[in-house]
Amino acid sequence: MRRSLKSELQKLLHSMDREVAIMEALAEQLALKMQTLSERAFEEVLDTEHRIEELLSQLQQVEIERDSAVKEVASRLGIFGDVKASDLLVHVSGKNREEMMIRMARMLRAANELQLLRKGLEEMLEFEMAYSTTLMRLLYSRRTLSVYDKNGNDKETEESGRGWSG
Numbered sequence: 001m002r003r004s005l006k007s008e009l010q011k012l013l014h015s016m017d018r019e020v021a022i023m024e025a026l027a028e029q030l031a032l033k034m035q036t037l038s039e040r041a042f043e044e045v046l047d048t049e050h051r052i053e054e055l056l057s058q059l060q061q062v063e064i065e066r067d068s069a070v071k072e073v074a075s076r077l078g079i080f081g082d083v084k085a086s087d088l089l090v091h092v093s094g095k096n097r098e099e100m101m102i103r104m105a106r107m108l109r110a111a112n113e114l115q116l117l118r119k120g121l122e123e124m125l126e127f128e129m130a131y132s133t134t135l136m137r138l139l140y141s142r143r144t145l146s147v148y149d150k151n152g153n154d155k156e157t158e159e160s161g162r163g164w165s166g
Helices: 003-038 042-076 094-140
Strands: none
Touching: 003 042, 003 094
16 A cells, blocks of 8 residues: 555544544433433523534534545545445455444444434424423413303303203
8 A cells, every 4th residue: 555545544544533423422412412301401401402513513524524535545546436435445455444344333333323312302302392282282271161151052162061951
């Protein structure tokens, strides 16, 4: 391998490490968000949400860097077109291949953890919305106690509230 290819591979591995670190930090923040939501600590939820937004921005940037590094390594190997990191494994050998496989496994694990946390948070929020909606309907429904006229009809709906005619 030429020195430039080796340095490009190191750059790729470094960007993969950074991406995994951000994904792991993001997973921690999502878990914290779930915990603070369940504790009804809404100020802390907002703080956590801001940290999540920052991490997502960082993740987007490092994904761009990784994609650029993949393309650079691919071009040094004579591979052109739409290339993923996994496509490079066929063309890289030895320790570099092993290092790439380790990084890819860590990325998959972190991505799966994020997916599970996102799904759990989504389900938790759906439950909370349904619960809140139910409470609001019970507490603030338009219909309160019915008021009947002398004939037993509900004044609000004009429906009969009694089974006899009076």
